[in-house]
Amino acid sequence: MMRVYIEGVGLCGPGLDGWTESLPVLAGVQAHIPAPTRVPPSPLLPANERRRAVQTVRLALAVGAEAFTAAGRDPAATATVFTSSGGDGETIHEILSVLAAPNRELSPTRFHNSVHNTPAGYWGIATESRAPSSSLCCHDDSFAAGLLEAAVQAIVERRPVALVAYDVQYPAPLCDARPIGGALAVALVLASEPSGAALADIELRLRPRSGAVSIMPSASLEALRQSTPAARSLPLLAALAFRTKAAVTLDYLADMTLALDFTPTQADVAFGVGGSERVPG
Amino acid sequence: MSGTARSDSAMSPLALSDFSVVTSLGAGRARTIDALRAGRSALAPCTFDALPFPTCVGEIADLDVHSLDGEMAGFDCRNNRLAAMALQQDGFADSVAAARERYGSDRIGVFVGTSTSGLLQTETAYRRRDPATGRLPPEFDYVRTHNTYSLARFVRAALGLAGPAFVMSTACAATAKVFGSAARMIAAGVCDAAVVGGADTLCATTLFGFHALGVMADEPCRPFDAGRCGISIGEAASFALMERPSDRHGADTILLAGVGESSDAYHMSSPHPDGIGARLAMERALAAAGLDPLAIDYINLHGTATPVGDAAEDHAVFDLFGAATPCSSTKGFAGHTLGASGAIEAVFCALGIQHDFLPGSPHTRAVDPAFKSQYVREGRQARLNRVISNSFGFGGANCSLVLVRAA
Numbered sequence: 001m002m003r004v005y006i007e008g009v010g011l012c013g014p015g016l017d018g019w020t021e022s023l024p025v026l027a028g029v030q031a032h033i034p035a036p037t038r039v040p041p042s043p044l045l046p047a048n049e050r051r052r053a054v055q056t057v058r059l060a061l062a063v064g065a066e067a068f069t070a071a072g073r074d075p076a077a078t079a080t081v082f083t084s085s086g087g088d089g090e091t092i093h094e095i096l097s098v099l100a101a102p103n104r105e106l107s108p109t110r111f112h113n114s115v116h117n118t119p120a121g122y123w124g125i126a127t128e129s130r131a132p133s134s135s136l137c138c139h140d141d142s143f144a145a146g147l148l149e150a151a152v153q154a155i156v157e158r159r160p161v162a163l164v165a166y167d168v169q170y171p172a173p174l175c176d177a178r179p180i181g182g183a184l185a186v187a188l189v190l191a192s193e194p195s196g197a198a199l200a201d202i203e204l205r206l207r208p209r210s211g212a213v214s215i216m217p218s219a220s221l222e223a224l225r226q227s228t229p230a231a232r233s234l235p236l237l238a239a240l241a242f243r244t245k246a247a248v249t250l251d252y253l254a255d256m257t258l259a260l261d262f263t264p265t266q267a268d269v270a271f272g273v274g275g276s277e278r279v280p281g
Numbered sequence: 282m283s284g285t286a287r288s289d290s291a292m293s294p295l296a297l298s299d300f301s302v303v304t305s306l307g308a309g310r311a312r313t314i315d316a317l318r319a320g321r322s323a324l325a326p327c328t329f330d331a332l333p334f335p336t337c338v339g340e341i342a343d344l345d346v347h348s349l350d351g352e353m354a355g356f357d358c359r360n361n362r363l364a365a366m367a368l369q370q371d372g373f374a375d376s377v378a379a380a381r382e383r384y385g386s387d388r389i390g391v392f393v394g395t396s397t398s399g400l401l402q403t404e405t406a407y408r409r410r411d412p413a414t415g416r417l418p419p420e421f422d423y424v425r426t427h428n429t430y431s432l433a434r435f436v437r438a439a440l441g442l443a444g445p446a447f448v449m450s451t452a453c454a455a456t457a458k459v460f461g462s463a464a465r466m467i468a469a470g471v472c473d474a475a476v477v478g479g480a481d482t483l484c485a486t487t488l489f490g491f492h493a494l495g496v497m498a499d500e501p502c503r504p505f506d507a508g509r510c511g512i513s514i515g516e517a518a519s520f521a522l523m524e525r526p527s528d529r530h531g532a533d534t535i536l537l538a539g540v541g542e543s544s545d546a547y548h549m550s551s552p553h554p555d556g557i558g559a560r561l562a563m564e565r566a567l568a569a570a571g572l573d574p575l576a577i578d579y580i581n582l583h584g585t586a587t588p589v590g591d592a593a594e595d596h597a598v599f600d601l602f603g604a605a606t607p608c609s610s611t612k613g614f615a616g617h618t619l620g621a622s623g624a625i626e627a628v629f630c631a632l633g634i635q636h637d638f639l640p641g642s643p644h645t646r647a648v649d650p651a652f653k654s655q656y657v658r659e660g661r662q663a664r665l666n667r668v669i670s671n672s673f674g675f676g677g678a679n680c681s682l683v684l685v686r687a688a
Contacts, residue, residue, distance in 0.1 A: 002469060076546075083447075086428065092403075099485045100407040104333070111490030112550040112675055115396065116429055116450030121676025124544040130561055132542035133678060134458060137429035138447040145447040148471070149462060156465040173416050174403075177423035206445060206471065208387065255387070255443045 002205070004151045004190045005198040005265075007160070008071030009240060010063030013037055013184030013231065014224060019066055025221075026234070026241035032220045037183040044126035052109075053122065056088040059166045059185035060119035061126060067187035071197050073160055075127035078189070079153060080162045082120045083136040083146025085229035086178065088113060089170035096174075119166065142167075143232040144252035147188075151204050154192040163188045165230040181227025186237065194265070200240060203261040206252070213249045213257055236260060292569045293525070294536040295464050296687070299376035300478075300521040301367050302628040304615035305339035309370040314632045316614060320660055322643040323615050324501035324513050329483045334492055335499040339515025339616030340483060341366075353439065358399035358426040359482040359516075361435045367480065367518035368439055376522050377440045380474050390472040391437045391446040392462045393520070394455030394479035396620030398448075399426030401484035432480060436520070444472045448479075450620065452674030453583075455479060456519070457623025457682055461540035463523045473524070480518035481620040487514055494550060496587045502617070504584035504610035504642055505591050505656045507649040512585045515616025519624040532688040535631040538667070539570025545677025552590050556597030558679045559583075559671065563601055566669060566681035574602045577683075578663070579639050580654075581626050581670040584610020585617045591649070594671065599653040609657040613643040623672035623680060630668045630684050639663040 009019045015035045016022040024030035041050055042061040050058065060082065068075045086092075091113045098106055112118070117135035124133060134153075138145035143165045150163040166185035170178050191198065214235035216222040224231045232251055239246040243264040252258040302309070305323035306316035316323070327338040341363060349357040349365060368374050380389060406421040425431050433446045449455045449462065456479040463475035491497040491512060498511035526536060543565060545558035552559065567574060580602065582594055591610075598608055611629050618625050633640055641660035648656045667685045 002471075085430075095486055095490075096403055096407040099404050099489065100410070104485065104489050106486075106489045106493040108490070108493040108495075108550070111486070111493055114486065114490070115452045115675045117452055117674070117676040117678055118549070120451070120544075120678070121549045124546040124677050125548070128546045130544050130546050130558060132565075133451070133544045133676075134449060134462070134542075135451050135676075135678075136447045137450055139424060139428050139430040139434070142430075142447075145445075148445060149447065152465050152469045152471060156468045173410060174423075177417055177421055178428075253443075253446060256445075 001203060002151055002155055003201055003203045004154050004192060005194050005201045006188055006240065007073065007191050007195065007197040007199065008067040008189040010066030010187035011237065012039055012059055012063050014182035023241045026238045028217055032218050034220055054088040054091055054113050055168045055183060056166055057119045057122045059183060060164050061123060063185040063187040064123060064162060064164050067162065067189045071189035073189055076129045077131060078160050078162050079131040080120060080123060080133045080164060081136065081146050081150040081153065082117065083142045083165045085137065085139050085142045085167050087116055088118065089168050089174065093171045093174055140229045141252050142229050144250045144258040148204065148258060150190055154190050158192050160189060160191045163190060165233060167228050167230040181224055184228045184230045186230055186233045198265045200262055200264045205259045207257050207259045209256050213251050291571045292464055292539060293468060294538045295467060295523045296526040296530045297535045297537065297631060298522045298524050298530065299373055300519065300628050300631060301370040301373035302519040302625060303341065303363060303367045303370060304517040304618065304625060305341050305515055306615050308366060310632060314636050317629060317632065317640045317660060318638055320641055320643050322501060322613055330485055330488060332488060336497050337501045337513045338483060339513065341516055355422050355425045356431065356435045358402040360395060360399050360432060360480050363482050363516060363518045364432060364435055364480040365439060367520055373520060374440060377476060380522060380524065381441060384473040386441055386443040388444055388473040389442045390444045390463065390466050390475040391433050391442055392449065392459040392475055392477050393433050393436055394449040394459050394620050395429065395432045396450060396452055396455060396481050397484050397487060398429045398431050400486055401482065402426040404485050436476060440476065451678035452676055453619050453622055454672045454674035454678040454680045455620040455623060457672035457680035458542060460537055460682055461542060464537065464540060467525065475523045476520055477523055478520035478624040479621050481618055482516040483514065487619060498586060501644045502586035502612055503644045503646065504586040504612050505648050505652060506645045507647050509586040509588060509591060511587055513616040515618040517615060517618035517621040517625045519621060519628050526687065530687055533635050534687040535634055536685050536687050537682060538685045539566040539683035541566030541569060541681045543679045545679065547677055550675050552593040552673060554589065554593055556593035558677055559594055559597035559673055560601055562679035562681040563597065563669060563671065566683045570683040572667060572683060577606055577667050577669050578665045579633065579668040580606055580608035581630050581668060582608050582610040583671040583673045585612055595652040595654050604653055604655045607639060607655050607657045609640055609642045611640050613645060626670045627682055627684060630670050634665045634668060634684065634686050637662055637664050639665060
């Protein structure tokens with residue numbers, strides 16, 4: 001049985017300014033108002049680094065810091081799994097534009113920021129963590145792939161693992177080939193054992209694809225879920241906001257889904273007091 | 282052991298039931314071990330791109346002509362072409378098909394690595410943008426070429442697999458780390474077998490990027506040499522079929538006995554000068570294998586021939602192994618194949634174990650006198666039972682693999 005405990009959450013996306021701030025929106029008691037993603041300054045980056053850091057790094061470090069603060073875990077001692085459907089759009093576009101011009105001189109900083117594990121690298125430096133770190137890509141299913149890898153790591157290695165999923169938009173002309181709805185990042189601190197910090201546990205199962213995956217009741221959140229791969233996490237986040245037992249089904253590859261049996265740890269402090277009929281899925 | 286957590290730091294060994302390799306040394310295992318034995322390097326001046334600076338690369342000539350067609354046409358790009366070549370070597374695809382019969386297609390995972398995937402395709406598309414609108418050409422297929430997941434999507438389709446999948450992209454440590462993912466996925470019961478490995482191919486981004494960083498040699502790279510001055514980039518693909526050891530596996534089967542992963546927490550493109558992250562990765566791999574450093578017969582170094590990187594790794598290796606254990610970098614053979622290097626060098630080690638051969642280091646003339654580890658320049662016959670292979674990447678991602686002879 002694959003069961004992990006969620007100890008902390010971080011969230012930043014269009015009209016979703018932080019985990020705690022987003023709870024009423026995710027629980028459906030407040031309307032979701034789409035707005036450009038506002039990335040809060042991460043306490044992990046000094047001011048000068050903050051200005052230079054690319055968007056994927058700023059997003060990943062912001063939600064990572066938020067989740068670790070909530071979990072009360074030491075990031076220096078915690079393994080990480082980063083997952084994204086692509087890289088930093090601006091960086092890739094700049095490199096490709098330079099390489100298409102007559103004078104092909106790349107900036108060394110742009111080049112090292114172009115690797116898929118750039119946010120993981122900056123995270124390690126900022127948190128002084130020498131713990132293992134993986135960076136995955138599974139196109140539109142990157143969130144489910146990352147959650148599966150993080151959960152398996154937590155269970156097999158019996159250690160906490162932080163999952164950080166993020167996606168940003170591409171500038172033209174790449175955005176025609178790869179449209180992304182809006183920049184969004186989510187972080188979950190997962191543990192293999194229950195603790196005082198645990199908000200909920202999830203039991204994970206791979207299932208052959210049959211029937212529908214969980215969707216969001218709000219049209220605007222559902223549009224975000226469909227258009228930004230990291231937002232495929234929203235039904236799980238909604239379950240966390242409702243704090244009631246729920247069956248959440250996530251997209252994972254053409255032929256299967258990742259099924260999550262969600263059980264809140266402290267049902268008495270449920271937000272939004274929603275009945276089970278309001279549980280998404 | 283299905284579905285259970287590890288009782289301590291040790292991992293359950295996995296068998297490399299089959300493996301395949303294509304580098305600029307040639308396609309397939311026989312050409313590869315022949316080149317390793319002969320000390321023959323494939324590094325040559327770069328003709329892949331009209332570069333404004335001199336450099337040598339390990340280029341695979343046939344990739345320009347063998348396009349993917351039929352159902353696979355949409356995947357056509359240099360990286361997936363090379364992956365296809367590797368899947369076709371040495372009956373590898375047949376071994377996977379047999380495993381598919383045993384377990385079912387949904388019980389075989391695909392965990393592969395790449396750094397640049399089909400990025401070359403997008404480089405070309407950017408040069409062919411519509412002059413009026415700036416749009417990319419309509420035939421550009423982002424999902425099946427550029428996207429980092431393209432490689433796993435292709436491998437899964439080509440092998441008819443339907444199990445869990447992702448691409449690991451941790452720069453030059455990617456295809457070492459996928460061995461760890463496979464071991465954990467099988468231990469957790471998520472799948473019964475896994476195809477691991479990966480591919481990386483030449484593109485302008487890496488050629489100009491490493492040049493911009495000032496870490497690319499103009500001559501063939503000289504790992505651990507006093508006069509080393511940077512890397513030579515290569516392209517390669519390699520895959521391995523991982524399963525629990527069983528009576529199907531003979532005595533010269535290679536087992537993955539340990540995986541060790543760490544982060545440097547130091548710099549995006551430069552290793553910690555004392556090799557702290559490198560040492561941690563090796564220590565964790567040995568602990569997972571339940572082996573003492575003295576049990577290791579050979580260390581395949583990351584050894585890319587940068588002044589800083591080789592010095593840091595020598596430091597880490599000497600700290601942990603002293604001067605007792607022979608080590609070499611095989612980057613002088615086919616270059617630094619970036620995201621593919623972890624899997625390629627695992628295969629070099631596997632072939633070394635199976636053919637009783639300890640590979641040397643072409644182009645290395647005189648080992649840096651400041652270095653203390655036992656660096657081997659000339660390959661030699663040697664019984665290898667247990668080896669460790671290092672892969673270190675940008676972002677401070679480190680991974681070491683311990684591979685052993687089954688019996």
